[in-house]
Amino acid sequence: MASLFLRNGIYWIDYRVNGKRFRISTGTANQQLASVKMNDLKVKLFKGEIGAKRVTGRKSSVAEFFRRYESYCGNTSQVDRHSDISRLRAWQEYFLKNGITHLASITPGLVDSFSTDVLQGRKPKTIKNYVLLLKTALNKAVEWDMIDQNPIANVATPKIVKTFRFFSKEEIQKLLDWAEEPVRTGILILVSTGLRRGELFHLRCRDIDLKSGSIRVWPYGEYSPKGKRPRTIPMTTDVAKTFSKLIKGKRPDDYVYRPFVSDNRLYKRVAEILKHFGMKGTLHDLRHTFASHLAMEGVPIPVIKELLGHSTISTTMMYAHLSPELHKAAVDKLPF
Numbered sequence: 001m002a003s004l005f006l007r008n009g010i011y012w013i014d015y016r017v018n019g020k021r022f023r024i025s026t027g028t029a030n031q032q033l034a035s036v037k038m039n040d041l042k043v044k045l046f047k048g049e050i051g052a053k054r055v056t057g058r059k060s061s062v063a064e065f066f067r068r069y070e071s072y073c074g075n076t077s078q079v080d081r082h083s084d085i086s087r088l089r090a091w092q093e094y095f096l097k098n099g100i101t102h103l104a105s106i107t108p109g110l111v112d113s114f115s116t117d118v119l120q121g122r123k124p125k126t127i128k129n130y131v132l133l134l135k136t137a138l139n140k141a142v143e144w145d146m147i148d149q150n151p152i153a154n155v156a157t158p159k160i161v162k163t164f165r166f167f168s169k170e171e172i173q174k175l176l177d178w179a180e181e182p183v184r185t186g187i188l189i190l191v192s193t194g195l196r197r198g199e200l201f202h203l204r205c206r207d208i209d210l211k212s213g214s215i216r217v218w219p220y221g222e223y224s225p226k227g228k229r230p231r232t233i234p235m236t237t238d239v240a241k242t243f244s245k246l247i248k249g250k251r252p253d254d255y256v257y258r259p260f261v262s263d264n265r266l267y268k269r270v271a272e273i274l275k276h277f278g279m280k281g282t283l284h285d286l287r288h289t290f291a292s293h294l295a296m297e298g299v300p301i302p303v304i305k306e307l308l309g310h311s312t313i314s315t316t317m318m319y320a321h322l323s324p325e326l327h328k329a330a331v332d333k334l335p336f
Contacts, residue, residue: 002042004034013038015045020099024113027120037116044109060103060146066092068144069137072222087133094118103147106138108155124158131157164318165281166292167191174277175270182259183269185242187286189257192239194290194308197263197283199225206252208243215243217309231309295322 002015004026011026011034024041026034066088073084094114100106111131119127131152138150167175175187189200199217207216215233217225225231235243246256260266270283287308294304301323305316 002038002045004031004038013041015041017045017099022098024097024117027117040116041113044113060141062092062095062101062103062106065103065137065141065146069140072140083129084133087130088137090118090130091134103138103141104151106151108152111152111155128157131155164288164292165285166289167279167281167285169293171277171279172289174279175273178276179269179273182257183266183273185246186257186259186266187270188242189239190283190286191289192236193233194287195233196226196287197266200257201255201263203256204252205247205250205254205256208247208256210240210244213240225309229309229311231306233307291316291319292322295319298323 004011009029014023026037028034073081115127141147202223213235217231267283291304301316305313310316
């Protein structure tokens with residue numbers, strides 16, 4: 001059913017399913033550990049969780065679906081698109097190697113094996129990104145009526161201890177003083193609104209309400225904000241003046257801020273400025289800076305959650321430790 005063999009100092013598993021031969025790496029030179037992995041594979045083979053199973057549902061092709069989903073990914077930011085396509089192709093290659101040609105043949109066991117065979121030694125965040133992408137993709141397959149239900153909907157992902165970096169007021173001023181246009185404008189908007197860079201690049205002039213002093217984050221076509229949650233963000237006076245200049249003379253459907261072909265260019269320019277000053281961080285940390293300074297000023301976490309567009313408050317709780325004075329003030333209100 002399955003056997004081990006040594007290749008270049010690493011143990012591999014040789015097995016057959018429905019007459020087809022497969023060879024996968026255990027990723028280890030330790031024979032005992034390799035044997036454990038092989039025995040685990042045997043159990044999964046016995047349960048029918050791995051291999052070319054007979055498809056009883058829709059016969060939607062894996063290759064056909066991935067081609068369609070790659071095209072769909074074209075509506076995301078350039079950086080996210082490249083990462084997503086790279087991960088999708090890794091999944092597709094693994095499915096092909098294991099004889100999986102139809103979406104209905106994908107099982108939770110394959111996800112577990114992929115994590116062991118392909119992602120061994122990778123960070124939990126990396127593994128989580130791969131699994132979440134496949135889950136999201138298969139949810140889209142359900143929506144497109146290619147499968148009845150997501151076969152890995154209940155697969156757990158590694159828990160991540162979230163850490164983040166935020167800039168001080170002095171550091172933000174350095175960035176604004178040094179950056180040239182249109183990068184300076186991008187930095188000012190992102191740090192003053194908490195927008196994701198993809199959300200900024202998809203803003204239309206109709207989303208800017210100068211009378212009420214607010215920004216509407218809204219889905220367009222196949223593009224939608226992360227978490228698919230439209231929201232409204234108030235503008236500071238400086239940001240309102242900036243947006244007023246950006247939308248002047250434009251039509252309602254025109255993009256507000258599209259100085260580069262993709263938001264990846266803005267990401268790189270900010271990275272260059274940070275490197276110049278010897279500052280750690282990335283463009284996304286402007287969003288963390290927005291939230292962190294609100295928390296330090298005593299803004300309640302539920303309010304920050306809505307401003308950021310988080311789907312659950314547990315994500316926003318990462319900023320809670322920055323407002324200890326607010327917690328103390330709450331306790332001080334006790335009547336005893």
